[in-house]
Amino acid sequence: MTSTRSWIYVCAALCAGLVTPIVSAEELVEESIDEEFGEALVEEEPAAAEVGGFHLQSSLAIRPFPIGLALRTQGGFKKGLFESDSPLLSGTYIDGGISTSLSPAAFWAGPYLELLPVAVLKLKVSANFMTYFGTWGYLYVPGDAAQDWSLDALSASADQGLGQSTTGMMVEAETTPQMKVGRVVFQAPTTFGWMKMDVANNYYEPIYDLFFAPEDTYWVTRPTLGYLFGENPAESFVLLGVRWEHTSIANSGVVRDTVGLLFNWKLPSSYLSWGDASISGFGGMHIDHPNRGELSPYLGIQAGVKLF
Template sequence: MRSSLRAAFAFGVMLLSGSAWAQEGATAAPTETAPVDERPAENIPAEAAPRPAARWVLSHLDVIRLNPLGLETQNRFVWQHRLMDSDSVLFGNTFASAGLGLKLNPAFLKVGPVVEVQPIAVLHVRVAYEFMQFFGTFDYVQSYPEPTDPDGFSDDNRKKEENAERAYTTNGHHAYIEPTVQAKVGPIALRSKFAFEWWKMSLENGDRVWYDATLDTYVPGEGLVMTNDTDLLYLAGDFIGGARLSWVNPLYSDDDFVAGEPDGFDGMSHLRVGPLAVYTLSKREGEKPVAHRVLAHAAWYLDHPNREGAMPYLLVGYSYERDI
């Protein structure tokens, strides 16, 4: 069942990404992440919001998440340079940027450089590195000998007294590349963001994997994870509504198991889908634009090691982006 769902998902994403590239006269869709990554100001037509060729941009996002539980603030301060001065649909919103990213919640701090480039409206690429410091609070970090027990990282199991007491302070490294294909035809927008993530954590007790709440799965102590968020959206002025399909797939090696990968092991990937909504509270255009937005997302797990049939994934947030 899990293998067939993953195959169907991969085929669906190929179709969605292909259609994004094929749309004639397509423009960049609004880009929200993760879980939601707000880049709203980039979608204002150049003639409506004239800007300098180079600018400093501050992006801020606060989110509260349930199932799994999370509270986080994400910030990016970047210098952005326009690549082309064009009225073209495809080349009127091209840029490159570099700066610093900071993520903070009660359990950890992540900080590091981030570089982004959008050479054409239908393609956006982000590359980043983060140094991670975990505080040993809120039952994090918990690590495990191998990723074979689907209930090992369940909420109930991690909160058990004997497991919560095993949480420890540690640090690590995280690097990733995120290519996004995106398109807009009329009021309909489509975007598909892949992430290829490398992790290296300092684990104790000879453990090989650990639990990350954002990815909600066992992550290799040193290894790779692939993710995808695909959004189908309807744009109606200050309101954006649609649906998001999210997939997480850790890539384990034999070194992540005590005695090599066991026969019949089906991985620890998961898949969820549900509605997504973004509403613009206020927006100021011009040379130094500012935008304030609220967002909400609910998703039901179609495939998960220990959350199928449980309450949905829920997220609410507030974001702003402004030129400095």
């Protein structure tokens, strides 16, 4: 147990040192950034025999408003389902493996299972064990009933070293209707989740930038409409889109809406000989944020590489 904790703290310190010249890393990055949006719909549909094998991808995400950082990895094995010329069945697969998320404040890890039974619907279930180091003022547990998780309160928690070291568990199920018509792409991922944290009171969770009860359920939907630019989108493209995100948490009673613009640039393969690289981001505004006013800015950038 001691060696495991030491390894986690070393990784967190290295992760913080990597980006210190760019941003002070206080939080994990919210799920609003989606580097895969559009890529699965743009690539030419392969046959089932060509869909499969081991894969590994990694991404570094930075969020300036509010400040955040995460290093994410996902590795697993994918197997094609059907050998068919039908546009609905070609390229379908089942995929399972392990995903992790690391920041100077926390570490997540757990298994996932993803299924694409038809081209227009993706399903995913995952479970994560979460550990928070107590650094950077997180996990933030207010000492009163005000449930104040404003930016000033979070900054004060970091300055005063009030972060709580603890562990938790999260289980999520996600369904994603998706389609591509010409150069127009659409996705509407909707996540249903359950989270339990070993704390006595309601707390602020930095990954989702939301306030939860010690045991809570929630749902998040992110419909996104985009357009592809590029002469050969199967090789490289720039996707620009609009996104609305709605989040509702059952026990804490928090409801939040975010609207904004999304981009995803899949770099040409000639730019990187050892992997497929992409840069993506999402910028917008929280509308009627529960305690940050009518308009609260959000901005996140993510760079990712698929190694194989």
